Amino acid sequence: MNAESDERRDAATDGADGSDKGLGSRAPHFVKRHRTLHLSWQVGVFVVGLAVVIAGIIMLPLPGPGWLVIFGGMAIWATEFVWAQLVLRWTKRKVTEAAQRALDPEVRRRNIILTVTGLVIVAALVGVYVAKYGFAMPWKVGK
Structure with a gap:
C-alpha cells in the first residue's frame, strides 16, 4: 500500500x-x-x-x-x-x-508591484503611440 x-x-x-x-x-x-x-x-x-x-x-x-x-x-x-x-x-x-x-502579504505586495509596473509600461507605450500618430486608429495609420 x-x-x-x-x-x-x-x-x-x-x-x-x-x-x-x-x-x-x-x-x-x-x-x-x-x-x-x-x-x-x-x-x-x-x-x-x-x-x-x-x-x-x-x-x-x-x-x-x-x-x-x-x-x-x-x-x-x-x-x-x-x-x-x-x-x-x-x-x-x-x-x-x-x-x-x-x-499572503508578501505575495500581495509582489502582485501589486508587478501590476503597477505593467500598467506603467502600457501607459508609456500608449503615450509613445499617441505622440507619434495622434489619436488615429491603427488601421488608418500611414494612409
Missing part, C-alpha cells in the same frame, strides 16, 4: 462523524438495489454530465462561464463516480491553497 491509497481509503470512510460525505454513488437506495437500474442511472448521469462538460468546453472561447459550467458537469459526475469526487476534492484543495497564498 502507498500513501495515496491510504488517503483514498481514509477519504472513503469519512462521513461517520458527519464531517464529510464518503465517496461513492449518491443514487437513491431503490436504484442501488437493482443492478440494471443502477447501471442505467450511471449511464444517465454520465451522459448529462458529459453534455454539461461539452457545453462548458464550447463556452471557453465564446462568451459564457465556461470553467464554471465544466466544474458543474464534474459535480454532476461526482454524484455517481468516485474518480470525479476525487478530482473535485483535489481541485477544491488547490483553489483553497491558491487563495491562501494570494492573501
Whole structure:
C-alpha cells in the first residue's frame, strides 16, 4: 500500500462523524438495489454530465462561464463516480491553497508591484503611440 491509497481509503470512510460525505454513488437506495437500474442511472448521469462538460468546453472561447459550467458537469459526475469526487476534492484543495497564498502579504505586495509596473509600461507605450500618430486608429495609420 502507498500513501495515496491510504488517503483514498481514509477519504472513503469519512462521513461517520458527519464531517464529510464518503465517496461513492449518491443514487437513491431503490436504484442501488437493482443492478440494471443502477447501471442505467450511471449511464444517465454520465451522459448529462458529459453534455454539461461539452457545453462548458464550447463556452471557453465564446462568451459564457465556461470553467464554471465544466466544474458543474464534474459535480454532476461526482454524484455517481468516485474518480470525479476525487478530482473535485483535489481541485477544491488547490483553489483553497491558491487563495491562501494570494492573501499572503508578501505575495500581495509582489502582485501589486508587478501590476503597477505593467500598467506603467502600457501607459508609456500608449503615450509613445499617441505622440507619434495622434489619436488615429491603427488601421488608418500611414494612409
